[in-house]
Amino acid sequence: MPAPPSFDEADLAHARALRDRALADGAAWRLLHELCTTIGARPAGSPADAKAQAWAQQVYRAMKLEAVRAELLPLRIWQRGPASARLTVPVARSLVMAALGNSVAAPAGGIEAEVAWYPDLAALRADTSGRAHGRIVFIDQRTERTRDGAGYGRAVAARANGPVEAARRGALALAIRSIGTSGEPRAHTGATRYDLSVPRIPAFAVSVPDAEFIAARHAAGQTMRMHVELQAEGGVEATTANVIAEWRGTDLAHEIVLIGAHLDSWDVGQGAEDDGAGVAIVSAAAGVIAAAGRRARRTIRVVLFGNEENGFDGALAYGNRYRDVPHQLVAESDFGAGRLYRVRHRVAPQALPAMEAIAAVLAPLGIAHPTEGRNEGSPGPDAAVLMRRHRWPALALSQDGSRYFDVHHTADDTIERIDPAGLPQNVAAWAAAAWLAAQAPVSFGPAVL
Numbered sequence: 001m002p003a004p005p006s007f008d009e010a011d012l013a014h015a016r017a018l019r020d021r022a023l024a025d026g027a028a029w030r031l032l033h034e035l036c037t038t039i040g041a042r043p044a045g046s047p048a049d050a051k052a053q054a055w056a057q058q059v060y061r062a063m064k065l066e067a068v069r070a071e072l073l074p075l076r077i078w079q080r081g082p083a084s085a086r087l088t089v090p091v092a093r094s095l096v097m098a099a100l101g102n103s104v105a106a107p108a109g110g111i112e113a114e115v116a117w118y119p120d121l122a123a124l125r126a127d128t129s130g131r132a133h134g135r136i137v138f139i140d141q142r143t144e145r146t147r148d149g150a151g152y153g154r155a156v157a158a159r160a161n162g163p164v165e166a167a168r169r170g171a172l173a174l175a176i177r178s179i180g181t182s183g184e185p186r187a188h189t190g191a192t193r194y195d196l197s198v199p200r201i202p203a204f205a206v207s208v209p210d211a212e213f214i215a216a217r218h219a220a221g222q223t224m225r226m227h228v229e230l231q232a233e234g235g236v237e238a239t240t241a242n243v244i245a246e247w248r249g250t251d252l253a254h255e256i257v258l259i260g261a262h263l264d265s266w267d268v269g270q271g272a273e274d275d276g277a278g279v280a281i282v283s284a285a286a287g288v289i290a291a292a293g294r295r296a297r298r299t300i301r302v303v304l305f306g307n308e309e310n311g312f313d314g315a316l317a318y319g320n321r322y323r324d325v326p327h328q329l330v331a332e333s334d335f336g337a338g339r340l341y342r343v344r345h346r347v348a349p350q351a352l353p354a355m356e357a358i359a360a361v362l363a364p365l366g367i368a369h370p371t372e373g374r375n376e377g378s379p380g381p382d383a384a385v386l387m388r389r390h391r392w393p394a395l396a397l398s399q400d401g402s403r404y405f406d407v408h409h410t411a412d413d414t415i416e417r418i419d420p421a422g423l424p425q426n427v428a429a430w431a432a433a434a435w436l437a438a439q440a441p442v443s444f445g446p447a448v449l
């Protein structure tokens with residue numbers, strides 16, 4: 001097979017060596033295990049977040065990465081308090097529930113009201129009947145299990161926009177079926193939001209089995225009443241950080257290849273899948289690159305973003321700070337520990353041959369480079385913010401997320417749920433792709449959006 005035109009054969013050989021070295025490297029699992037078991041949940045702005053920042057910097061110094069730092073940023077955080085919910089009519093049943101991130105508190109004594117059931121967010125949006133008024137709206141939005149997360153993408157608007165749509169119709173509170181794919185009795189939190197034009201009402205998710213129970217009562221034509229108590233506080237002043245480390249480049253060292261993940265997690269569980277796995281994968285990839293010793297032309301920069309989960313403060317601060325620094329590529333690992341099955345990207349036309357060469361190095365890992373949509377990739381949440389705002393080129397490495405939403409944002413997102421088998425394959429792809437992007441003879445940008 002002739003060498004692709006865009007890289008020297010020695011460069012490709014080095015990338016293949018990084019790939020193969022990473023496949024035999026156990027660092028990602030060690031890092032993930034340590035992060036989960038010594039720190040655990042690390043919501044942005046918490047003491048555990050600060051501990052995680054210190055831990056990551058220590059990891060990078062031990063890897064002999066350069067310019068290791070935490071770039072602090074002020075933010076306002078939301079803090080969960082005690083909460084509970086139960087059906088009181090037609091039968092007493094306590095519900096497995098979790099407040100949604102940013103939910104306002106319920107008044108002292110809680111809220112008790114009749115339930116107004118909707119099959120999905122679209123049905124609520126279409127409702128002009130006044131049925132929601134004075135009630136607790138329940139949205140029974142189902143999350144379809146898919147490899148690429150499209151099912152979550154279709155369902156998550158119920159969580160994000162449900163409170164505003166319910167409040168617009170006079171509801172007292174919003175409950176949703178958990179945005180998640182398992183049938184286990186676990187509640188999935190996640191951010192929601194409000195709109196200044198309508199009252200802010202308490203919002204929470206109940207487990208899938210509880211949602212099934214509620215749906216069955218609705219189907220039987222039974223009136224339901226629900227009682228919810230929910231304490232929470234928003235707008236609390238705090239500090240988080242983006243943790244950064246670099247493997248400095250040579251003649252184009254001022255240009256950046258950004259490989260990222262987010263360091264924060266929700267306050268439940270250990271943030272193992274979301275996003276301890278991503279932290280471990282990109283960190284281990286940088287470690288493999290540094291251990292091999294060869295520099296690329298551009299600087300490879302690991303960025304662990306702060307507060308992806310509830311406001312993207314880290315990504316926004318990073319973009320503001322580095323807006324004038326050329327970025328060759330941005331990419332983020334934030335989809336658990338499953339194996340990669342696809343590489344896509346969003347680069348300028350002159351970079352497409354280089355992307356083909358990178359994909360060829362990844363192909364033996366079982367990673368496809370589909371013809372359709374290959375230059376319409378989206379690189380992970382923080383990186384996507386940067387791609388869209390700055391037109392920075394992006395790499396999208398897609399993991400099998402078929403099981404990712406079983407424990408996503410729940411108390412069960414812990415190290416015990418992680419299958420470590422796919423981690424080295426991820427590290428291999430990230431190390432090879434990042435190094436080649438940094439060494440490429442062409443600029444990848446600006447992204448074609």
Ligand SMILES: [Zn+2]
Pocket residue numbers: 262274275308334
């Ligand atoms: Zn995440």
